[in-house]
Amino acid sequence: MTPILFTVFLVAMLVGVPVTFALALAAMAGILYVDLPMVVIAQRMVPAIFDASALVAIPLFIFAGNILSYGGMGDRMINLANILVGRTRGGLSSANIAASMFFGGISGSATADTSAIGSVMIPAMEKQGYDRAFATAVTVISSPLGTIIPPSIVMIVYCWVTETSIAKIFAAGYAPGLLLGMTLMLMGWIISVRNNYPTAPRYSWREQCAIFVDTLPGLLMPVLIIGGILTGAFTATEAAAVAVVYGLLVSVFYYKELKWSHMPDLFMETIKLTGIVAFLIAVAAVFAWLMAYDRLPYRVAEALVQIDPSANVFLMFYMAILLFLGVFLAPTEGLIIAVPILYPAAMTIGIDPLHFGIITVVTLAMGHVTPPVGLCLFVGAAVSKLPIGQIIKALLPFYLAALFALLMIAAFPIISTGIPKLLDL
Amino acid sequence: MNSENIRKDRRPQSLAVKVWQLRTVIVECLCALFLSTLVVTLFVQVIVRYVFAYPLTWSQEIVALSFTWLCFLGAAVAVKYRGHIVVDFLINLSPIPVQKAVIAMTGLVVVGFAVLLSFSGYKMMLISHGQATPALGLPLSYVYASLPVGGALIAYYEFRHIWAVWKGQKPPVAFSLVREEVPDK
Numbered sequence: 001m002t003p004i005l006f007t008v009f010l011v012a013m014l015v016g017v018p019v020t021f022a023l024a025l026a027a028m029a030g031i032l033y034v035d036l037p038m039v040v041i042a043q044r045m046v047p048a049i050f051d052a053s054a055l056v057a058i059p060l061f062i063f064a065g066n067i068l069s070y071g072g073m074g075d076r077m078i079n080l081a082n083i084l085v086g087r088t089r090g091g092l093s094s095a096n097i098a099a100s101m102f103f104g105g106i107s108g109s110a111t112a113d114t115s116a117i118g119s120v121m122i123p124a125m126e127k128q129g130y131d132r133a134f135a136t137a138v139t140v141i142s143s144p145l146g147t148i149i150p151p152s153i154v155m156i157v158y159c160w161v162t163e164t165s166i167a168k169i170f171a172a173g174y175a176p177g178l179l180l181g182m183t184l185m186l187m188g189w190i191i192s193v194r195n196n197y198p199t200a201p202r203y204s205w206r207e208q209c210a211i212f213v214d215t216l217p218g219l220l221m222p223v224l225i226i227g228g229i230l231t232g233a234f235t236a237t238e239a240a241a242v243a244v245v246y247g248l249l250v251s252v253f254y255y256k257e258l259k260w261s262h263m264p265d266l267f268m269e270t271i272k273l274t275g276i277v278a279f280l281i282a283v284a285a286v287f288a289w290l291m292a293y294d295r296l297p298y299r300v301a302e303a304l305v306q307i308d309p310s311a312n313v314f315l316m317f318y319m320a321i322l323l324f325l326g327v328f329l330a331p332t333e334g335l336i337i338a339v340p341i342l343y344p345a346a347m348t349i350g351i352d353p354l355h356f357g358i359i360t361v362v363t364l365a366m367g368h369v370t371p372p373v374g375l376c377l378f379v380g381a382a383v384s385k386l387p388i389g390q391i392i393k394a395l396l397p398f399y400l401a402a403l404f405a406l407l408m409i410a411a412f413p414i415i416s417t418g419i420p421k422l423l424d425l
Numbered sequence: 426m427n428s429e430n431i432r433k434d435r436r437p438q439s440l441a442v443k444v445w446q447l448r449t450v451i452v453e454c455l456c457a458l459f460l461s462t463l464v465v466t467l468f469v470q471v472i473v474r475y476v477f478a479y480p481l482t483w484s485q486e487i488v489a490l491s492f493t494w495l496c497f498l499g500a501a502v503a504v505k506y507r508g509h510i511v512v513d514f515l516i517n518l519s520p521i522p523v524q525k526a527v528i529a530m531t532g533l534v535v536v537g538f539a540v541l542l543s544f545s546g547y548k549m550m551l552i553s554h555g556q557a558t559p560a561l562g563l564p565l566s567y568v569y570a571s572l573p574v575g576g577a578l579i580a581y582y583e584f585r586h587i588w589a590v591w592k593g594q595k596p597p598v599a600f601s602l603v604r605e606e607v608p609d610k
Contacts, residue, residue, distance in 0.1 A: 275501070
């Protein structure tokens with residue numbers, strides 16, 4: 001049945017059936033092939049959503065991120081990033097990356113992140129004399145940071161597939177996110193020195209304090225979320241609900257930028273993205289069940305035991321597959337197809353589940369920006385109205401730097417597992 | 426008199442008129458209601474546990490029910506606003522008439538699956554009839570009902586889109602993240 005599942009999925013996807021429905025069509029074909037009753041579709045889909053209390057965190061983190069981005073948090077994050085890293089050569093490029101990291105700390109998705117930061121940063125950088133393609137490249141390449149730095153929707157889905165603890169993988173996400181961010185900033189600095197890009201204007205001490213105080217309530221949000229989850233004060237789902245309420249309070253009463261007129265858009269964006277992600281998960285539950293019915297994950301694991309590759313060789317292949325998937329698919333989609341098949345194999349080889357999870361998330365997020373067809377490139381091209389070729393040229397050094405960071409993360413498991421071990425989770 | 430004329434008259438709108446105008450976005454309103462329920466219930470659950478040191482047993486079921494409905498109605502809303510992700514570089518390479526045909530074909534796949542989803546969900550509704558959740562005694566058929574409703578809405582919105590593209594009222598664009606999302610009116 002496995003060849004049928006994947007052939008139908010690939011063909012349907014390439015002729016332009018939406019990815020979720022291509023997956024559904026493949027599942028339907030599989031069900032027909034082994035002659036199961038169609039009612040198993042409902043039997044698998046509804047409980048996948050109804051019984052998975054951890055998945056409820058997904059709409060809530062999307063909601064919280066949207067609230068803060070409508071509440072003017074994007075501008076404030078950029079200001080803060082400016083006073084922290086803006087005084088270096090090419091300060092705005094570093095600030096762009098740093099702001100993406102802060103913003104990744106409150107929102108769960110890369111697209112919310114990119115649009116919030118990019119719409120402000122690209123024009124601002126161009127005004128200061130940066131090349132438009134360079135500004136776009138920096139914005140595009142920093143979008144995976146939003147996926148990697150917790151809270152992360154992709155991580156929640158990984159935990160749902162593999163039954164890993166959400167608290168652990170959130171704790172594991174910070175160091176790799178920081179490493180990737182630093183590598184990108186370094187590359188931005190090198191290019192800026194060579195092109196003699198300006199530094200950001202100097203702020204007086206008083207202005208710096210004002211900016212910091214202004215940003216503080218927003219910065220407290222990740223502290224509240226992660227602190228609450230790690231200390232066990234609340235579950236990830238409850239933390240997400242608390243984040244929504246806190247975000248609403250801060251945006252409405254403290255920043256006073258979130259208005260009633262924003263509410264329809266705010267709700268619509270959240271509902272739409274939830275519908276896309278949650279429905280995909282429900283369909284994937286049927287698909288994954290069929291793969292398990294066919295014993296595919298076990299057969300892959302058995303085959304790998306025969307070959308007996310070292311952990312590093314296995315991970316290299318795994319990352320190559322994920323990069324390829326990530327080019328066409330959103331991180332959640334790629335994860336939902338690859339991880340159920342390869343997770344048991346990775347465990348037999350003796351890879352740490354957290355390390356494996358972080359590699360999965362980082363690689364899939366990177367696939368999104370992989371030239372020449374990564375999805376984020378087209379978003380960047382649409383925002384900046386530049387031809388895709390120019391963006392790719394400016395993006396290439398950054399992409400290589402990110403690839404280097406990814407290899408570091410893969411080669412040294414301690415980067416991912418260090419913090420959870422330290423916190424004794 | 427349609428809602429457009431009422432707006433031009435600048436007559437003060439009665440509540441009934443406003444409510445009537447909401448009919449085109451009724452599914453969206455329901456989703457917003459479920460989303461709000463999620464937030465409020467979970468927040469109350471945290472507050473009650475810490476302030477009154479009393480763990481709620483029923484809140485999880487409310488949350489799970491709302492999330493299930495939000496998922497399947499949200500999927501329909503995403504279809505309405507062309508939100509689902511498509512790999513469209515092959516379509517974009519082909520000439521317009523081919524694109525139209527492809528939209529119709531892929532759209533019919535979506536409609537077909539949605540109809541199947543509805544029937545499958547309806548069957549599960551009948552099978553699970555009489556079973557109830559442990560804390561609230563909520564009939565499981567209320568949970569499974571989200572699938573036939575969501576599936577029917579997906580089929581309806583998708584069909585409306587195919588029709589509009591076929592009639593030439595809308596450009597033959599597939600689902601995409603990048604493009605402007607204009608709802609079918």
